[in-house]
Amino acid sequence: xxxxxxxxxxxxxxxxxxxxxxxxxxxxxxxxxxxxxxxxxxxxxxxxxxxxxxxxxxxxxxxxxxxxxxxxxxxxxxxxxxxxxxxxxxxxxxxxxxxxxxxxxxxxxxxxxxxxxxxxxxxxxxxxxxxxxxxxxxxxxxxxxxxxxxxxxxxxxxxxxxxxxxxxxxxxxxxxxxxxxxxxxxxxxxxxxxxxxxxxxxxxxxxxxxxxxxxxxxxxxxxxxxxxxxxxxxxxxxxxxxxxxxxxxxxxxxxxxxxxxxxxxxxxxxxxxxxxxxxxxxxxxxxxxxxxxxxxxxxxxxxxxxxxxxxxxxxxxxxxxxxxxxxxxxxxxxxxxxxxxxxxxxxxxxxxxxxxxxxxxxxxxxx
Amino acid sequence: xxxxxxxxxxxxxxxxxxxxxxxxxxxxxxxxxxxxxxxxxxxxxxxxxxxxxxxxxxxxxxxxxxxxxxxxxxxxxxxxxxxxxxxxxxxxxxxxxxxxxxxxxxxxxxxxxxxxxxxxxxxxxxxxxxxxxxxxxx
Numbered sequence: 001x002x003x004x005x006x007x008x009x010x011x012x013x014x015x016x017x018x019x020x021x022x023x024x025x026x027x028x029x030x031x032x033x034x035x036x037x038x039x040x041x042x043x044x045x046x047x048x049x050x051x052x053x054x055x056x057x058x059x060x061x062x063x064x065x066x067x068x069x070x071x072x073x074x075x076x077x078x079x080x081x082x083x084x085x086x087x088x089x090x091x092x093x094x095x096x097x098x099x100x101x102x103x104x105x106x107x108x109x110x111x112x113x114x115x116x117x118x119x120x121x122x123x124x125x126x127x128x129x130x131x132x133x134x135x136x137x138x139x140x141x142x143x144x145x146x147x148x149x150x151x152x153x154x155x156x157x158x159x160x161x162x163x164x165x166x167x168x169x170x171x172x173x174x175x176x177x178x179x180x181x182x183x184x185x186x187x188x189x190x191x192x193x194x195x196x197x198x199x200x201x202x203x204x205x206x207x208x209x210x211x212x213x214x215x216x217x218x219x220x221x222x223x224x225x226x227x228x229x230x231x232x233x234x235x236x237x238x239x240x241x242x243x244x245x246x247x248x249x250x251x252x253x254x255x256x257x258x259x260x261x262x263x264x265x266x267x268x269x270x271x272x273x274x275x276x277x278x279x280x281x282x283x284x285x286x287x288x289x290x291x292x293x294x295x296x297x298x299x300x301x302x303x304x305x306x307x308x309x310x311x312x313x314x315x316x317x318x319x320x321x322x323x324x325x326x327x328x329x330x331x332x333x334x335x336x337x338x339x340x341x342x343x344x345x346x347x348x349x350x351x352x353x354x355x356x357x358x359x360x361x362x363x364x365x366x367x
Numbered sequence: 368x369x370x371x372x373x374x375x376x377x378x379x380x381x382x383x384x385x386x387x388x389x390x391x392x393x394x395x396x397x398x399x400x401x402x403x404x405x406x407x408x409x410x411x412x413x414x415x416x417x418x419x420x421x422x423x424x425x426x427x428x429x430x431x432x433x434x435x436x437x438x439x440x441x442x443x444x445x446x447x448x449x450x451x452x453x454x455x456x457x458x459x460x461x462x463x464x465x466x467x468x469x470x471x472x473x474x475x476x477x478x479x480x481x482x483x484x485x486x487x488x489x490x491x492x493x494x495x496x497x498x499x500x501x502x503x504x505x
Contacts, residue, residue, distance in 0.1 A: 241464045241465075241466065241501070242464065242501055243464070244463065244464025245463060245464035245465060245501045245502065246464075247464070248463055248464060249502075281417075290424070291424050291502070292417070292420065292421055292424055295417070295420045295424070295459070295463070296417055296420075298459060298462075298463075299416055299417060299420070299455070299456070299459060302459070303455060324462065324463075327462050328458060328459055328462045331458040331461070331462060332455060332458050335454050335455070335458060336451075336454075336455075349451070349455070350451060350452060350455060352451075353444050353447055353448045353451070
């Protein structure tokens with residue numbers, strides 16, 4: 001791995017074994033050639049390249065999107081995935097864009113990722129209570145973390161097949177599913193532990209006790225996240241409706257219709273997109289685009305938005321896209337009780353035509 | 368022309384129940400607010416929430432969607448689908464800052480001409496109280 005620790009060592013040896021034995025044909029992950037190289041996504045096919053995988057707190061692109069665009073559906077592929085990628089992959093599986101059987105999700109714990117605007121991030125690791133960079137430890141700092149990560153309720157990817165812990169002295173990987181157990185056995189771990197035992201026994205996974213007891217970590221992160229959501233969405237909901245419309249219209253007014261949001265979104269996988277120019281809804285050569293451009297994406301994506309924040313990062317105009325989408329996603333959660341990207345057997349909310357009546361049909365949910 | 372605000376309402380109504388009900392209201396010479404512009408759809412399920420949004424962004428003050436009563440859809444389950452989609456639309460409207468009361472879903476059968484007239488009257492009053500569409504002039 002590039003750099004020492006933070007789950008990198010375990011990841012490297014696991015991936016190298018799995019490729020060497022041929023159990024996996026390829027592994028998709030974020031790599032850096034050297035310690036100072038840019039971190040980029042790559043499909044790794046040779047065991048020797050496993051050392052390039054990095055667990056630095058940086059997510060420049062949605063791996064789920066790359067998987068759906070480039071992977072061969074017949075090949076067995078491992079994906080080093082944070083919760084955002086794992087959830088996106090599960091959503092794509094529901095839409096028959098990916099085959100869950102051939103995908104092995106190597107989950108990576110994540111307590112936040114930094115934006116590229118932070119500069120060199122190769123040695124930056126965001127942990128539950130502190131930030132470690134180039135060996136220096138400093139307090140957890142909200143300004144370093146991407147906005148969507150501050151809202152994220154899934155630091156530990158329990159929807160993956162295995163979970164890698166990312167404390168400084170990496171030592172732990174556990175399995176969640178039977179596939180995960182098989183993965184760990186093949187990778188050479190003789191008696192792998194399951195996620196439930198790690199969670200249940202309450203023992204600190206790393207030897208020098210840096211990473212707190214798992215349940216307490218989850219609880220602390222969740223408290224922090226809910227408090228942030230309150231701040232982020234709360235001030236928003238309390239505003240006058242008229243102000244809210246004016247706010248969003250002024251944000252959308254900066255749009256140059258670069259389609260960055262659509263291109264970076266893992267859920268936007270339609271072969272023929274409703275937003276293609278000179279079709280019915282969007283006129284070519286006109287910008288800022290008609291408000292419908294944003295409302296269409298909102299209507300199509302928000303019910304299952306996984307809050308990966310790639311749209312925010314992609315937008316050259318700095319429109320807080322994921323904020324609007326996550327806000328709507330939360331509100332829709334109360335109506336449809338749908339949790340995006342968790343259970344591949346639960347259909348997306350608007351694809352399920354049942355006879356049950358949704359909880360609320362009218363009224364303003366915000367105030 | 369008085370200064371009173373006259374709402375413009377677009378009505379997406381299903382061919383089998385609601386449109387027939389609206390027709391019955393007409394044939395019965397029912398008097399009701401002339402605010403609605405009716406668009407006939409084969410089923411309420413055919414009403415993409417984007418149509419309601421387009422109407423609102425282009426200046427309609429309200430959107431009425433009319434379908435068959437639950438269990439009576441000509442295509443069996445279309446009205447349930449419509450209900451789900453419009454429930455999602457309601458939340459989207461409140462998120463963006465448009466009053467969700469501007470979009471209303473009603474079940475009106477072919478024999479309920481009087482109900483159609485009453486609903487249009489009530490909805491027109493609701494929209495009159497809400498005022499003109501906030502997207503106009505922004």
